[in-house]
Amino acid sequence: MKICLAQLNYHVGNFAANTGKIIAAIQTAEAQQADLIVFSELCISGYPSRDFLEFDDFISQCAEALNEIAKRTTKVAAIVGCPRRNPVKEGKDLFNSAFFLYEGKVKQIIDKTLLPTYDVFDEYRYFEPNKTFEVVLFKGKRLAVTICEDIWNIGDENPLYPACPLDELIKQSPDIIINLSASPFSYIQHEARLKVIRANVARYKIPMVYVNQVGAQTELIFDGGSVVVNEMGEIVEQLKFFEEELLFFESEVRSAKSEENSNTRHRTSDIGLVHNALILGIHDYFSKLGFKKAILGLSGGIDSALVLYLAVEALGKENVLSLLLPSGYSSDHSLVDAIQLCENLGTKYETIPIEQNFQSFLETLEPHFNGLPFNVAEENLQARVRGVLLMAFSNKFGYILLNTTNKSEASVGYGTLYGDMCGGLAVLGDVYKTQVYELAHYINRNEEIIPQNIISKAPSAELRPNQKDSDSLPEYDVLDKILYQYIEKRQGPKELVALGFEKPLVDRVLKLVNGSEWKRFQAPPILRVSPKAFGMGRRMNIEGKYLG
């Protein structure tokens, strides 16, 4: 049987675009004389459709698109993901379903059993879990069709669900597992997926066709990387990461390809994957919202340097404008380094000293501040003047402001709300400062794109004379380790001390993290590249007291 894996980039709620893309793929599959084409989870609506799913009209549009697509399956069969109404009154109103389409109509429906409701996932918010199991019979083969999480309740000491749907399906002696996924990227996700797929083929002793979606939906970046794995756990086919691809294969051929044609063909280092993910994240945010041009404040520091580089990669150098916004506390090298970077990248910049506007505010405030000493109020004022100028360009010319806050800063609240925390999209908000350096070295791996001085100088906000980040924060290599254990690993204060960090430092860092929830609440959406990013995947109380 000739099967096509359709790894495509969908746009949530854009039924015309998604349907058109699906039909075009079916036509290609037909031209290639494929028997079956497999799409990813909820491809018709786009994933995640979130609360659009609560609109009855949205579900009707899904059904209409499904009918339109079904009509095109006269010769090639297709499995597509689409929400459907629960025909039973009791329970949630919808199922998360896979439709087996053939001979121009819906032949069979498979509903998702395991509904991820953790981290960034909210599926039980919308869907009723499936409780019945039936393989799909097609051209003499028995297909065990599953949807994403359905294959994930395996190989864990502490399984998240009481049962595995494939334990039921295997009783019907399927020949192959087919999985429709919408599995977002993190730098550990590719390994985790392969491990889960291999655990399944090892347990059920049949091969698996795994089709993931690709493309970013604001915070979530889907990396594709669809695969075919044989019953020995070997990779038979590996699709690209971060790109659309249609791949055809004969289900009878199950030998692993040679090393360079399979798995490692598309592999790169973890930091290389993060690099590619961020570029796709920026690109899709702009393209799906219909924007073209980005602006950012270029400080001469490493964070904004990285964001500029990534934006140029994602949008083209002609579509990015940097504003250099020096204050009286900016060091000379900041401007020089920033200009050097713009020249290296061949992008536009404009220089606007903020001193006049800053002084204007100081004058206005002087009668009210009663001679109180310079403090965080004046520091933040400078950051906010920059925010106002950047947003004025945004409003006047239609640029979208890119935020340059990194995850270490976002964690401890080292940033000015409505100042350097402004922006439509936070490019580095899930990248710790130590990873920012790794990224810079990765970008410079062949030539010096980011000027070395930007990488080697000590980080500083430059909001008062001779300021260094290390004046108020622990060194980043220590800070990031604590943050990682607390945020990604959910280790509490006792566990952190047991890990060898000093108690006063742990208390100080955790107090900063918990005390910054109110700030993060108003931060821009963050491109998620780790298993635990700020945003939809981490839901904390602003007024919560624990560890605070």
Added chain:
Amino acid sequence: MKICLAQLNYHVGNFAANTGKIIAAIQTAEAQQADLIVFSELCISGYPSRDFLEFDDFISQCAEALNEIAKRTTKVAAIVGCPRRNPVKEGKDLFNSAFFLYEGKVKQIIDKTLLPTYDVFDEYRYFEPNKTFEVVLFKGKRLAVTICEDIWNIGDENPLYPACPLDELIKQSPDIIINLSASPFSYIQHEARLKVIRANVARYKIPMVYVNQVGAQTELIFDGGSVVVNEMGEIVEQLKFFEEELLFFESEVRSAKSEENSNTRHRTSDIGLVHNALILGIHDYFSKLGFKKAILGLSGGIDSALVLYLAVEALGKENVLSLLLPSGYSSDHSLVDAIQLCENLGTKYETIPIEQNFQSFLETLEPHFNGLPFNVAEENLQARVRGVLLMAFSNKFGYILLNTTNKSEASVGYGTLYGDMCGGLAVLGDVYKTQVYELAHYINRNEEIIPQNIISKAPSAELRPNQKDSDSLPEYDVLDKILYQYIEKRQGPKELVALGFEKPLVDRVLKLVNGSEWKRFQAPPILRVSPKAFGMGRRMNIEGKYLG
């Protein structure tokens, strides 16, 4: 049996405070020779504890607090809500549980069966649903203990869950239903609760003791209003709204109290409830975060006037500072009206014209703006200068900025990000403009607190000459009706046209709402008073295309 209903205000994660409060109530119950005291859902941790529940150490602290409390139940039995670890490996790691404590220890554990996962609720994110049922035997009575949602799957044509836990419990012939709740306020919630409680007592023919928590947790405001309802559906006891209360009653006495002592004793109009809810919401945001002082920009318009009044009620007139920030486009009456309001309320204000700072920015931008005409860039500049000045006061003196955006504005994106959208808490973000007027009339019901001119003048942002809201938006009485149907009722464009709204207007409004998701993403937390507020209860894609 003498039962005490303990309707208390908890602080998420503040184990010392919550435990102390619970133990003090047990001691009072003991002094009053009560047999049993019933607390609300998850009272030990506070509700909602959100992702704190993912910290193993947090759960250990819950267990320690529970043990501490159990020791105090030597004479009076207590039912307290607390998360507990799932002893079975399969499934989620926690249960949402009620502990029956007596004779100094845990006698019985009841786990929650129905886990709300919709709107503001995320319970299946954390908890495994219960599947076993047993009544609590105590002093010859059989208590059917349930937790919040457990009683809600009733009386609906389209029930959310396949089964009702009380259908199981009733087989054990209980004498009384006890329900521990954490049911947040909305202006329809009290009626909805009474309806559900009455549907339960009608179906199971036994009375119900319903204990709700009180107090606000950032977005969610819990209104209390605990009740005892007899098997005829009559209210035997009704606790206060928006206040802590311990109430004792004899379970043998089941006759309804006279009208003035029961239900209507604490009832007020819908808008009166909203008024009280907002004051509690402001109060608890400040008290739980340890803040005292609020600041706001007072424009002379009705929204900021209302926020000032509510803040004064919540925090005291000495703790609120208003800044009057006129621009060249501000009308004379704006200042006069704002000052009159401050005088009526006896609160401080300072006047700071923004013209100098605005001009300073225009000068800075002039070489870059190339003579392009005045547009939204300059309008937003004024709003952002105000934001910078308010935040400078906040940083210098420790005021928390209150946001004054109303729900109509938040819906259609009529507001300046980092300008008038600044603030730690959005007081009116769930109150439509037409409800803002209702609130103003309610506040003025006995005397003119809000100057009549503020109420009667046409709404204007005053960011360009002679601007009126109605220049860019439909009249609020029409706009609010469309918004209500779209946001609260999830009616799509076809349904809205069928309701009688003109298609071009529907398209325009829906495009504004969907096109403002990116702005709302960065809005402050909003006090929720409706069944569908922006914030944690409404989760939309920024890049979603549907209806856009």
